Amino acid sequence: MNIVLFSEKEYIESNVVRLRSRRFKHITQIHRVKVGDQLAVGQLGSLRGTGEVLRLSESFVDLKVTLTDSAPVALPCQLILALPRPPVLKRILISATSLGVKKIFLIQTNRVEKSFWQSSALKPDILKTQLILGLEQSKDTVLPEVYMRKRFKPFVEDELPNLIRKSKGFVAHPQEAQPCPKEFPVPLTLVIGPEGGFIPFEIDKLTACGFNVIHAGCRIFRVETAVPFFLSRIPIS
Amino acid sequence: MNIVLFSEKEYIESNVVRLRSRRFKHITQIHRVKVGDQLAVGQLGSLRGTGEVLRLSESFVDLKVTLTDSAPVALPCQLILALPRPPVLKRILISATSLGVKKIFLIQTNRVEKSFWQSSALKPDILKTQLILGLEQSKDTVLPEVYMRKRFKPFVEDELPNLIRKSKGFVAHPQEAQPCPKEFPVPLTLVIGPEGGFIPFEIDKLTACGFNVIHAGCRIFRVETAVPFFLSRIPIS
Numbered sequence: 165m166n167i168v169l170f171s172e173k174e175y176i177e178s179n180v181v182r183l184r185s186r187r188f189k190h191i192t193q194i195h196r197v198k199v200g201d202q203l204a205v206g207q208l209g210s211l212r213g214t215g216e217v218l219r220l221s222e223s224f225v226d227l228k229v230t231l232t233d234s235a236p237v238a239l240p241c242q243l244i245l246a247l248p249r250p251p252v253l254k255r256i257l258i259s260a261t262s263l264g265v266k267k268i269f270l271i272q273t274n275r276v277e278k279s280f281w282q283s284s285a286l287k288p289d290i291l292k293t294q295l296i297l298g299l300e301q302s303k304d305t306v307l308p309e310v311y312m313r314k315r316f317k318p319f320v321e322d323e324l325p326n327l328i329r330k331s332k333g334f335v336a337h338p339q340e341a342q343p344c345p346k347e348f349p350v351p352l353t354l355v356i357g358p359e360g361g362f363i364p365f366e367i368d369k370l371t372a373c374g375f376n377v378i379h380a381g382c383r384i385f386r387v388e389t390a391v392p393f394f395l396s397r398i399p400i401s
Numbered sequence: 402m403n404i405v406l407f408s409e410k411e412y413i414e415s416n417v418v419r420l421r422s423r424r425f426k427h428i429t430q431i432h433r434v435k436v437g438d439q440l441a442v443g444q445l446g447s448l449r450g451t452g453e454v455l456r457l458s459e460s461f462v463d464l465k466v467t468l469t470d471s472a473p474v475a476l477p478c479q480l481i482l483a484l485p486r487p488p489v490l491k492r493i494l495i496s497a498t499s500l501g502v503k504k505i506f507l508i509q510t511n512r513v514e515k516s517f518w519q520s521s522a523l524k525p526d527i528l529k530t531q532l533i534l535g536l537e538q539s540k541d542t543v544l545p546e547v548y549m550r551k552r553f554k555p556f557v558e559d560e561l562p563n564l565i566r567k568s569k570g571f572v573a574h575p576q577e578a579q580p581c582p583k584e585f586p587v588p589l590t591l592v593i594g595p596e597g598g599f600i601p602f603e604i605d606k607l608t609a610c611g612f613n614v615i616h617a618g619c620r621i622f623r624v625e626t627a628v629p630f631f632l633s634r635i636p637i638s
Contacts, residue, residue: 166621236619255492259626302620346584346636381637382473383539384403389496389629392622396633399583400618 165190167204167303168215168227169296176226181205181215184224191217191225205229206305235305239264240350241398242327246273246358247312248387250283254294256388261298261308263395269327271313275360281314320369328353333375336394337362341379348398356390402427404441404540405452405464406533413463418442418452421461428454428462442466443542472542476501477587478635479564483510483595484549485624487520491531493625498535498545500632506564508550512597518551557606565590570612573631574599578616585635593627 168191174181183191191197197217205215205227211234215227243260247253247270260268272281284290295307313319334348335355348354355370361384362370371377385393405428411418420428428434434454442452442464448471452464480497484490484507497505507523509515521527532544550556571585572592585591592607598621599607608614622630 255625259623262620262622262626263630264620301623304620380633383499383501383541385499385629386496386538388492388625389499391629392626393500393629393633396617396630 165194165300167206167212167300167305169206169208169299169305170227170229171208172210179230180218180226180228182224182226188223188225192220197225203227204303205231206235206299206303207231208299208305208307210305211235212303212305236264236303237400238266238306239395239398239400241265241348241352241354241395242267242269242331243391243395244269244271244324244353244355245387245391246271246356246362247276247280248358249277250280250285252386252388253280253283253285254290256391257291257294257310258298258301259388260391260395261295261304262302263392264302264304264400265395266306266308268308268310269313269319270310271319272316273358273366274316274363275358281312286312316366317369320366320373324370324373328374333370333373334378334394335362335367335370335375336380336390337367337377338379338382338384340367341377344378344380344394344397346397348394350398352398354394356387356394359387402431402537404443404449404537404542406443406445406536406542407464407466408445409447416467417455417463417465419461419463425460425462429457434462440464441540442468443472443536443540444468445536445542445544447542448472449540449542473501473540474637475503475543476632476635476637478502478585478589478591478632479504479506479568480628480632481506481508481561481590481592482624482628483508483593483599484513484517485595486514487517487522489623489625490517490520490522491527493628494528494531494547495535495538496625497628497632498532498541499539500629501539501541501637502632503543503545505545505547506550506556507547508556509553510595510603511553511600512595518549523549553603554606557603557610561607561610565611570607570610571615571631572599572604572607572612573617573627574604574614575616575619575621577604578614581615581617581631581634583634585631587635589635591631593624593631596624 211231213231448468
């Protein structure tokens with residue numbers, strides 16, 4: 165937890181927030197604060213700053229917050245991911261969020277097991293937990309939006325053309341591809357397939373939609389490796 | 402498993418290997434091969450090629466192998482990692498191996514919990530399993546060498562100067578750092594710290610040894626995100 169995040173509704177006074185449970189435990193047991201100590205804090209969807217420990221009880225901590233700094237710059241990339249296995253999804257949501265992605269589409273493809281859509285990892289609360297962990301890691305305050313699209317064809321035909329209209333589209337795929345650029349043009353829409361890859365029909369649909377097919381050399385990566393690998397090549401203004 | 406790997410001692414004839422257990426199960430249950438089918442294969446430490454299914458029993462498969470292609474080019478980077486938590490270590494070993502790293506040092510630093518060194522994840526067999534998974538992912542045949550250094554100071558003072566003599570040294574650290582280059586000079590020695598980072602004494606020792614301190618913008622990543630993020634910026638000849 166490199167930043168302590170709170171939401172607007174946790175204010176108990178105009179500049180005091182009261183934190184319980186996970187954050188309370190972390191602040192008292194890991195940071196081991198005393199009254200008067202200062203912590204890096206941020207208000208979800210808003211500014212960052214410092215929080216001074218005002219009161220410590222057995223179940224909550226009150227922080228007097230002073231918010232002065234804007235959130236870090238977002239990564240100029242929307243990420244479209246074939247829905248990964250649930251434990252991998254959790255890690256990738258943390259990773260992509262910490263990297264600064266603000267729009268994530270989880271989509272069905274031929275090689276995505278349909279049962280993955282039933283996973284509790286996709287429940288809004290559990291999903292949000294991963295996003296918060298990602299923000300806490302990289303001192304960010306702005307939650308990504310996560311969209312789920314359980315049908316590939318309607319998504320690619322009806323929604324994707326509009327989504328990529330103002331960005332450059334790339335899809336990572338090892339066959340019949342160009343080398344990944346050292347630096348992507350931005351804004352970027354990046355598509356990463358499932359373990360086992362896309363089927364030719366899916367690549368055809370994506371290229372017809374304007375996507376460039378790129379590879380990372382002759383190696384094939386796990387999705388959780390591919391995400392930071394490709395996102396590393398996005399310039400930040 | 403994008404390639405089926407075997408070792409030299411698994412030959413039962415001059416060009417036939419017999420595979421059991423995990424690989425047998427994978428080949429028969431995931432690839433669902435028949436006699437005559439061909440698979441991508443590789444001999445550990447040697448060439449890659451194709452394996453034709455000669456015989457299928459209930460507990461083994463015999464492949465007639467034809468080895469024609471060299472292993473993919475190694476990443477020109479030795480990676481020095483503060484020993485991560487054991488489950489994270491396992492994933493990072495797979496990830497770094499799939500990215501083509503061939504030399505990995507796991508080191509003690511101030512913020513590495515000493516108990517991590519007792520983990521079964523560091524037992525040679527379990528460690529090798531992760532490396533093999535990484536090779537199978539990226540169709541490689543050459544196992545990385547993994548070294549463990551349980552004392553920071555002797556490692557940095559006595560061994561590291563010699564290790565980086567013919568390479569450029571970089572250490573990822575968010576404070577008092579230069580932006581990470583878009584493309585690293587190679588050969589590269591890259592140091593990545595523990596969750597919580599290095600302490601100033603450690604950074605001083607590394608810079609005294611010739612390392613450049615770099616950051617990835619204002620964001621801080623988990624180690625498993627940082628490894629592919631930074632390794633993505635290494636050019637491959």
